[in-house]
Amino acid sequence: MTSKPPELASTSTVWHWLKRNLFDSWLSSLFTLVCLWVVLYAGWQVLDWLFVKAEWAIVQQNFSRLLVGRYPPQQYWRLWVVLALILGLGGGLTWYGIKAKQKPISVFTLTLYLLPVSFLLVLWLIGGGLGLPIVNNNLWNGLLLTLLLASVSIFLAFPLGVLLALGRKSELPILRGFATAYIEIMRGLPLIGILFMAQVMLPLVLPGEWRLDRLLRAIAGLVLFNAAYLAENVRGGLQSIPKGQVEAAKALGLNVPLTLALVVLPQALRTVTPAIVGQFISLFKDTSLLSLFALLELTGMTRSILAQPQFFGRYAEAYVFIGLLYWIFCFTMSQLSRRLERS
């Protein structure tokens, strides 16, 4: 963190850097030697495994299944369009936020407007209907399903979370009681329990005619769970708004809903954006739990592939590969949120 990159101007500075950062004291030197041994030994083992021992056939032969599952290949172009759309939108918004000279509306508001529209567009492209051939949702698997589950869930959990946070901060005792009870109970339970409830209990407490499929029940579970955590994040943002803001809005004659919508929430949500990204990261990782409920998202797909006899025992290869996929997404997002926090 604090060390500056070594300047390789002359051997004396190299020596100086080594002495300061690696051989400062005898204890430090000992640590250095132990770490060096670990790095060399583990590095050698990992390289040996990666390039010699590991058999990557399981990944090579199932590459498209891991990414998009059983989505029909002749419809792949729709997924490419979706990808282009997301990249274009993300790039465009970033450019707008950093480079654009004139900003009639802020990036934040623009994102807020564009998100629901692009979201429906993406769902239509993937699912079909209205002129496009329909692709049944049991064919959306793999990484595609993981990404969809995570984004649909955070999208639906968000309004619920904001309402819960407002309820918890409310001056009305009964409202506050309901919101607090919901948030605390949800946060005290393991996600796997909530997902179990969503799979098993939802069909029991809904009218008999309502047939929610496995995917919708899973999303319901993720939404109910994440709304409680989002509510706590948003509450943190609400608490960071100085009282003067509300008082000023009141003095201007705004009523309570308008004060919230125009003054409090825009500021509160901006401050908690990094925390919300953090919540999205953990939601993204949590979707892997759905593999325990027979959903073929990235982890579930991998498990179903590992169950085939020709790939028996190739656990390490499969899990390392999808671990890398998960890691790329989570790491990118966490770096993004760190940058947001700094700006």
Next chain:
Amino acid sequence: MTSRSARSTPSTSRVALWRDARFWQWAGQGLAVAVVGLILFLLWSNLTRNLQRLGLEPGFDFLKFQAGFGIGETPIAYQPTYSYWRALFVGLVNSLRVIVFGIGLATAVGLAAGIARLSRNWLLRQLAMVYVEILRNTPLLLQLFFWYFAVFLSLPKEGEINLAGISISNAGITLPGGLQLSPEFSALLLGLTFYTGTFIAEIVRAGIQSVPRGQSEAARSLGLKPALVLWLVILPQALRSIVPPLGNQYLNLAKNSSLALAVGYPDLYAIASTTYNQTGRAVEVMILIMSSYLLISLVISLLLNFYNRSVQLVER
């Protein structure tokens, strides 16, 4: 004041009902109660109708029936002829076992990694960073699968790997003194430890950084050695900002222990799940799972609050 009271007629000095904020507050609350009540009523009536259709009589009597399934690890006496009640209790003990050991080990790993991330030794710092960034950004479930299937089940037979009296094999871990840990328990414990350890490391790092620099400079100028500076001056002060988020991680570890199902360790959730599969009693099993985890969370929170009060600064 005078002009306003002159305009309003003296008999109706009270404001109209719909302009009274208090009325709206009460109406809002009444509406909230009505909506929540209606939702609960609808859910309840659907539930009773659906249960009737399935022919299930609600009640916890089934817990006394014979469970009929074996459990891999039984820290207390258990046979398949014992009741569901007993089976679930075995699960609870198994859960508590992994939670207690997990919290202890994760704290040690997290503390070490957090301190290492701030070490003056460049190599140590980078290693700690690699550990934290890799394990924090991959799903715990995947790590558990990895520990169980790719590590423990792929290890050689017993007796081949022996480190300082600790034997590691596909039959689990054998500690000196003959303590035998099953591969399921070991995989779950290590998975939980190293995953939670990354989050604790970040908390410890932030906590140490929150202590003003002057504290360590003053301690060093008093002639304390670096290790003692950390132990006697920095850590006790860092604890104040470490303990509250640390508690959240303990709660997360306790909740995440329910992923035991993935590696076949018979914890509370796994046994409750088996009970549901055998009896079809969704509501009762759900209530049992929820109340036990809420209770575990509550106990951990209480203990932590107690400890938190003892480390916080007592101001004049």
